[in-house]
Amino acid sequence: PLRRVLLILPFGTPLGGVYKERTKDAARLSEFNGKMLLVSWEWSYVQTPYIIAIWILVASVAKILFHFSQRFTTVVPESCMLILLGLVLGGIVLLTSKKQLYQLEPGLFFLFLLPTIVGDAGYFMPARLFFDNLGAILLYAVVGTLWNAFCTGFCLYGVKLLGIIDQKVQAGLMEFLLFGALISAVDPVAVLAVFEEVHVNETLFIIVFGESLLNDAVTVVLYKVYMSFVEVGPENVQTADYFKGVASFLIVSIGGTMVGLIFAALLAFITRFTKKVRIIEPLLVFLMVYLAYLTAELFSLSAILSMTFCGIGCNKYVEANISQKSRTTVKYTMKTLASIAETIIFIFLGISAVDKSKWAWDTGLISCTLIFIFVFRALGVVMQTWVLNWFRLVPLDKIDQVVMSYGGLRGAVAFALVVLLDAERVPAKDYFVATTIIVVFFTVMFQGLTIKPLVNWLKVPRATNRKPTINEEIHERAFDHCLTAVEDIAGLNGYHHWRDKWEQFDKNYLSKLLLRKSVYRKSELWEVYQKINIRDAISVIDQGGNVLTSARLSLPSMASRASFPEVTNVTNYLRENGSGVCLDLQVIDNVPGAKVEEESETHHFLAGNLYKPRRRYQSHYSRHFMTVGDHERQDREIFQRNMKSRMETHSNGCFLSLLQRRGSDVKEQDLNDKPRRNVSWQDKDPVVVTVESEDEKGEHLEPEKEEDVGITFVARKVPDTPKERPKSVPAGLEVCQSPSVAPPSPTCSERNLPWKGGIGTLPVCVSMEATKIIPIDLQQAWNQSISSLESLASPPGPVEPLHPRVSALSRLGGQRPVSYSGSGVSGSGFGSRGAGSIVAQGIARFEFPPGGEEKEEEEGALSDQEQELQPLVSSSVRPPAPSPPGPGSRAEEEPLCVPEEPGHSAPSWQ
């Protein structure tokens, strides 16, 4: 009954009321039904899980409440609030029951609460950062903790001898050393709780946090050794026992690490075979990591070390083996558990403090302990850092040392250890418990509260929560190789040398054993690349999920595809919207080049933000159109018009003006009456295939360069795709160059010779001059872009590589080098969709003149262009004409490619 009341009390009357109601009901029912109860009160049956669930609920609600006020939580760390809440709850319990019923039970803490936190920490430990700083971490964890423990212990004993500590505290040297050992270890829970809110730079964080994890071995050993010494009595301790202590330390630490690594290997190995049972992958991860902890406890090894190394060790392989969903599940579950465990720990710390039995206050002991742990921590950090800086590449400066000293927080581990003391053997236990509580509260609350202002005041470099870009990934890998090479040249077996050796070993043996075959075959950098792409895609979908789910996303099979090809491709849609992401891993979004000098600043800003899709996406409609170059804007406006008409919203004003302008362009072109054969590739690199005399080429060279920004209304996205296609397949070239050779695949040939497949069935667009035939061959382009979206693994059909002749050819004409060298790779590489257009001389052109390479080139380009143009033509036809010159009529009446102004290299769709 007491428990029942206690349970209900913290939640106020509602629950209590319900409880009373229900007992009344039950009583009434029992009255009416004799011995038969319809509803019975089975408290004892559900008691334990119920109480646990309620406590977790309390912890969660407390967390929610604290985060109501953003301003408040930025000042006061959550851990402080939780301890205060615990104090209040403890007070209520104490008032109602006259006796504290709850406290942080060491068994509960060590077996359930701590592993969740350590498991999370170990599994998500940034391995590279951790091992880069392993030397420092180990030094602080081992030497630093030993130093703290001995100094605190001896000095407390000295103070005791001086009489500053009250005589009531019955403790000798061994007891004080024991106390020093358990109070000196920096606590992982407290460090995590406080540092996570402070966001100091990674190096600083990993050193303090790594220390707090790895010092567990020292703490465990010292604790055990002193306990045995206390048991046998200090006078009976023999010299051999000290050596045993050292041996015990080695066994506990190395043994714990080994257990962890064995379980890591086991876990990685098991996850190799879970392909058919993905659903248990997360469970396996939790199970094995937890088993690593329990096994280490079983052999009284360092359980924290074991779990930490299990997490670090298995992470790479497990993450590669398990599915994306499992990864997410593991991540969220671990974080949830760790977060709730942390909350419960702090609440219970608060509750535990409200206990009369623990109020064995001795001012001397408490104040001396506080002073000593702080002073020795600072001293130890300064001395060790001085030594470390001889060996460190990046020395730890004074500010780092201050933060490290100040960040030496003590927490629940110390409390649980002190509670575990045997009161009969350690008479001063109550004093130690009280002191520990004060120390923990002081460090967590006072230091936790002040560390943020301190860090701000000292201007400690902060961590940037930023994912590395693909550039950084690549270059940093190159740097690593570079450093390894330099170490080899300089004949040193330094850090990079060993790291490289380890990587070789990992690649040759470990990964083979622990990774799935399918995963092993993938390159790490490729994985990173894919991850970045997926991340971008996810964030875009998060932001604009409606875009993708609504009718705007149509599949190739849908009726609309012919009219709105660019739109219906998800990738194209995203890309056209400037979201800066790439769902299709094979499609690379080249920001269309426009040399707009005066806007280069904004342009750079844009480009710099390319991979922050969140921001970009939100603002792309306005920002993009405002800032990008003229050419790009036009491109996008067209697209926007298509989109808008599709969405049946108002039409874009910009577009109107654009069309008007284009109209005038057309007139100019007509006046010019010098149809040039310009193929523009992706707006930025005009590919000019001029069939006229060299003179004329020369003539147009100048304007060509100036007017880089031709108006190109192309299905830009579609042509993009081929850019990534392999150019290593010579067969493709053969096909393209000499059509008589049997094409390796129908797709290829069709792509290259679109009229082959399309002429019969597909509509043909004839320009006004009747010099061109544009078969509409959407099918291929479509299938390709869609299939590339779906299957990354299966490379599309071979495409002709950039043939040397192309470049040679391009060098002939004055304008070509510019165009072909830049875009040649792309323009000629994928026959399927070059951009831009060519004005062919006549139909004859299409008949594969057997001889001229130049002509073949043109044809290749023509086909590119043709495919490219189709979507455009058709898409531009459909939308309700928003502009004076109806796009529909234009498409039919006007030449496909008309030079717009002298110098405009860009083809247009009119």
Add this chain to the structure above:
Amino acid sequence: MHIVIKLFGVPLSCPITNSMNIWFSCFLFIIVTPAHIVRLYDRFEALDKEKTGHLRPQDFGAINRLAMNPIGDRIIGAFFSPGQETVDFHSFVRILAHFRPADKKHPKDPSMPEPVNSRTSKLKFAFQLYDQDKDGKISRAELLQVLRSMLEMQVTEEQLESIADRTIQEADLDNDDAISFEEFRKSLEKVNIDHKMSIRFLR
């Protein structure tokens, strides 16, 4: 003009006179502690199998582990200035000096030329590993070459190209489909180059 060198942690001011030849003064700039020079000199002699006082590319090639380094060839190439077949000890040390950690305690004297271990120099060194044709730009083809050597064989050409394209696209600010040094530097703005391109022993 004086240069300050740190000898066993003690700063020493050392006048540079005309009589000191240029390379010696450079040398003082580069390697601060004689122990390092001696060590490197030992290494240099060990590599210089034919005792000519010059290293040839094949001397570097004899280093076993370098052969396993995916960009080892490029790094060897970086030791040889264009047109030169050999590298003497001075150049050898000077190249290695790129990997010295920057000295934070002695802020750079604006009057002095930029030290070889500055951020810019380190980046320049890395950049030229990519930019093999020395046109000041990492072209797509050049990037592809590096990627091909750094990535395992399993990666298809197509994958390589998509990575290369994305990389260029990400870094390319002026849309010339290549990464200039300026763009290279910008793309690595957030990276602690001093940390990532330094080796402690050269301190």
